[in-house]
Amino acid sequence: MAERDGAVINKGHEEGLRMAIALLEEFELPGGLLPLAEVIEVGYVKSTGYMWIQQKKKVEHNFKVINKLVGYDANITGIIEKKRIKKLKGVKAKELMLWPPVSEITVNDGKKIVFKSLAGITKTFPVEAFCIAK
Numbered sequence: 450m451a452e453r454d455g456a457v458i459n460k461g462h463e464e465g466l467r468m469a470i471a472l473l474e475e476f477e478l479p480g481g482l483l484p485l486a487e488v489i490e491v492g493y494v495k496s497t498g499y500m501w502i503q504q505k506k507k508v509e510h511n512f513k514v515i516n517k518l519v520g521y522d523a524n525i526t527g528i529i530e531k532k533r534i535k536k537l538k539g540v541k542a543k544e545l546m547l548w549p550p551v552s553e554i555t556v557n558d559g560k561k562i563v564f565k566s567l568a569g570i571t572k573t574f575p576v577e578a579f580c581i582a583k
Contacts, residue, residue: 465491479579514578
């Protein structure tokens with residue numbers, strides 16, 4: 450695939466998870482934003498910001514601090530840049546009975562994180578809700 454040309458790729462759960470967290474932190478996004486399980490591969494193309502994560506199966510995670518259920522497909526892609534992931538695919542947040550896809554995640558002022566969906570839904574939460582517990 451052309452969008453993956455020149456990518457740095459880490460395979461396997463430990464290496465992939467480490468790379469995913471390092472990418473989030475490098476771009477000033479909370480390290481717990483993408484709780485992953487059974488990672489197969491993580492890749493990143495520095496020249497374009499294109500990143501992808503492949504897991505063995507879909508994962509659902511409940512962010513307890515904000516009581517929000519989020520689904521992560523087996524394949525997640527997006528363009529990562531400072532304080533933002535755009536053109537995001539493979540992430541859905543439960544709203545009432547619906548699971549609208551999240552298309553963009555942005556950190557504002559280092560204190561708030563904004564999730565935008567193609568359905569026009571925008572939700573704002575405290576960044577702390579997505580930090581890795583130390």
